[in-house]
Amino acid sequence: MEKRLLDAAMEGDIASLSQLLREEPLLLHRTVVSCVSDTPLHLSSMLGHLAFVKELLRLNPELVSEFDSLNCSALHLAAAKGHLEIVRELVKVDPEMCMVRNQDGRTPLHVAAIKGRMEVVNELVRVKPESIQVLTDRHETVLHLCVKHNRFQVLKLLVEETDGNIQLLNWKDSEGNTVLHVAVSRKQIEIIKVLVAITGLDVNALNVNHSTALDVLIQSPRDLRDMEIESTLQGAGVLCAKDLHIITREWVPSLAKVPQMTRSLVSHQFLNESNSRKLVTKQKHTDWLDRKRSALMVVSSLIATVAFQAAITPPGGVWQDDLVGDDRGSQEPHTAGTSVMAEKDPFGYGQFMIFNTIAFLASLSIILLIISGLPIKRRRWMWIQMVIMWVAITAQGMTYFLSFRYISPAKSHSMLHDVTQISVLTWLCLMGVVFIGNVVRMNLWILRKFGLIKEKEQKPSDAADDEQEDM
Template sequence: MEKRLSDAAMEGDIQSLQDLLQEDPLILHRSMVSCVSETPLHVSSMLGHVNFVQELLNLNPELASELDFHSCSALHLAAAKGLLEIVKELVRVDPGMCMVRNQDGKTPLHLAAIKGRVKVLRELVRARPESAQVVTERDETALHLCVGSNRLLGLKSLVEEIGKDDDVLVNEKDCDGNTVLHIAVAKKQIEIIKFLLTVPGLDINAINKHGFTVLDTLTQSPRDLRDMEIECILRDAGVLSAKDLQIITPEWVLTPTKVPQITRSLVSYVSAEESNSRKPIKTHKHTDWLGRKRSALMVVASLIATVAFQAAITPPGGVWQADETVDGNGNPLEHPRKAGTAVMAYSQDIEYGQFMIFNTLAFLASLSIILLLVSGLPIKKRRWMWIQMIIMWVAITAQVITYFISLRHMSPESAAGMLRDVTEISVLAWLCLMGVVFIGNVVRMNLWVLRKYGFIKEKEQKPSAQVDNDQEDV
């Protein structure tokens, strides 16, 4: 009869269930105490038989509280599969099952968050609002699980249900001290980051157990092309690094007649430090400037290296697809052609040599920058950064020359005159631009040398103006 009951649950056959009850009225109670892992309610809930689930709950509501060998209730299974109608029936009979954790330490709400079951999430929170505060064994809330599984819609639905009444939940930390914003930044989830920054009450400068804010988390994570966009989003929202938070001093509101002498001394010390705050700000801005330059150089160098490598293996005109030792008339070729060699090398050997020289120069210059940036050498001073930028100019210029050589090779003779005019104008404009950049940097370097050795005296400026001036130093 247990086999027949299991078959009826799998098929959702209510008539077979009623026939079994006529034969044995206690069969549902027996299924609760048998050695079988899953009850008929587990099976029918997992398979989505709504009518069968309703019939079982009407006959024996205690089935809703039964757990299988993995400590999962029928509500766990229905929530994980997103079966909204069955979830409604189960929480109607026993809403307390929303708080029960399975063998992995997860509640039905946690499983729905991981799977992104938006409607189920709303139903569970409405049925038992305090279930949103239950955490996993790693102290993760349902919000952490939504972000960890990249479930933006599920995250939005949870915040709409609980965020208005509980601002603390969006700032909850897991076992590593990470908030949901830490996790979103670490996983480079741009859309989730944008949404979280709009949530009222979110602590954007929370610090985890490693002493990192979300901005520090971005810096420590593996670099990719999304980092610059994420950094701009965070800075625009007012996110600070841990170093930024340490240099912020609180405002003192004191009554001079009632302040002890030791407190007055402390306030005097703080005031003196604030009046002499140029150096810390300068150091921070200096480091920030170098960091932005390093990131920009890494991205540009990677792109140039990729383009140069691709140009080397697929030169203009392509490569010969097969070996050729004779011409169309059967006569032996003076220079036999081998499969995989460049067509341009046979037809225009001088231009091909120029193409490869400048392409190799761009490739090696960009790789040199990448090697310097990832080498770990102490090259964090401005002069080293400018040397790398000069190498970058060389790489970009070589890439431009490579482009014009390729363009001339691929253009027909009928377009030679127009191409020559375009090339001359483009090269002239490029040389003018390079000249302006070179002259500007020479002037900046000379001014820096003159200021450094006292030939030019700097005017007294406000700290903010001083910061801007520091940014212009070479």
């Protein structure tokens, strides 16, 4: 009888149901206490047989509160499939089923949001508004699930339904991630733009790793969306955790005498003010240092590689055989593997090795300083490393000219001498311009710092460079 009942439910055959009930009037009531987990209401709700569901509910409303082997109710299955009319019939009988979680810790609203069933989500929230606050086993809200499964339209609907419930919007899951953290980790640009536009959203919330949403972006694998996401976050006042710590340490103590409630409001408003000059300055300074460190590491690694290769394979190559003095009177004795240039032009070889060694050691020193872990992230230390880089580049240029001159035919030496002189003079002029420009800039900064000249009004980007010179 039970098998025939389940077959009728799968077909949505009301006539067969009526025939079975004439044969066994208590069949549906026996189904409630049966060991079979899938009731006919589960099957008909999942398959969308609306008329069959209505008949079952009329005959035995208790079926709506039964669960299958995964602890799912018929409402879970109908919501997951998006059968709106069946969902309406089920919640009429027992609205409290909207709050029941299945084996995975998810309510019917959760599964409907995951599947993107907008109409079902709207109906469940209308019938049971508090269902939007039910959490999963991982302390996730339905908003977290929408972001994880990229349900943009459902998220917009739910944000409107929250009606300014900031606690829900700022809720953290078991790993301390807010909805914004999750959206940034999954690079969902549209969702990020919707979230940061919400008034009162804590855009600088920290997860269990003490990371803000901007930290999550920086730590994630890079792709083409990162620039747009970073721009959106920074425009909303999102900071890195280290910058947030600095600003909080500098400004919040000054609010100590303010009443607690007022102090919380002021602190929150300050930390979320995107146009604050202090926030912009700190962020610009950090970005400048990061860019310079990355550029210095790349260039110094390249120079070190070239210098090392030039040392082991000097111009003219190395001797391929041994020659003793008595073997050939026309040539100087030499040993296999030694430099040909060292035998033919000892003075030129000495100059070559001096400049090559300077370039090699200068670039290695920069690499060592960057990876040493020493507290040299301040701007003045970065300028010292840049000066060392100028030395390395200049020495590498001299190495090039010496190599080029040695391997060129003797008849072209006169022309090469002129070209070398012009090139070296041009390079020295360029270095002089760069040096003078930086000296002038430093002097202007010193004069402004001590008030000897009036400081003109600057844009935030310019102020970030000037105000952080002494950091």
